[in-house]
Amino acid sequence: MPLFKMIRFFSFITCIVITAGSVSDNGIVNVKEGDNFSLIVGTSELKFVNRVTVRKRNGTQEVFRYCSREEQNRGCKPFNSDRTTLYIGNEAVCVTFLDANTRDEGVYDVEVIDDKSIRICRNFTVALTG
Ligand SMILES: *[C@@H]1O[C@H](CO)[C@@H](O)[C@H](O)[C@H]1NC(C)=O
Ligand SMILES: *[C@@H]1O[C@H](CO)[C@@H](O)[C@H](O)[C@H]1NC(C)=O
Ligand SMILES: *[C@@H]1O[C@H](CO)[C@@H](O)[C@H](O)[C@H]1NC(C)=O
Secondary structure, eight states: OOHHHHHHHHHHHHHHHHHOSEEESSSEEEEETTOOEEEEEEOTTOSSEEEEEEEETTTTEEEEEEEOHHHHHTTOOOBOOTTEEEEEOSSEEEEEEOSOOGGGOEEEEEEEEETTOOEEEEEEEEEEEO
């Protein structure tokens, strides 16, 4: 397995172990109602995760925001709901939503920014399965 694929594979496994739910790193998330699901963004090219923002494309509303302590000192305000948890690993960032419901369906944009303002953006389409 090429190294890049292997790293993605391990990120994928890490998220599965942590969340035990539906996981996607290819942009499509099919989740059963009531299950947990995770959005994974590979971050091996970043040294330090400074900010993670998740927007839902229904008016580009932010549904989650993580700010490192440095970012908070610069005025970034974390935003979270009790249904969302964040895991920051060496190779990936993993945003997990608990207890999926029909209102979670839609397109999400996840943006990860490091301390040098390098950003990685990924989109995910979440759909409920029967
Ligand atoms: C979703 O995650 C929570 C917290 O990790 C866990 O308690 C719960 O059992 C999970 N739900 C399912 C359906 O796996
Ligand atoms: C967009 O989605 C979020 C999260 O599901 C929800 O809280 C919000 O009400 C939605 N906004 C609109 C305009 O539909
Ligand atoms: C998601 O991003 C990919 C590549 O970055 C792009 O080709 C695709 O059109 C995007 N999908 C949506 C629903 O925006």
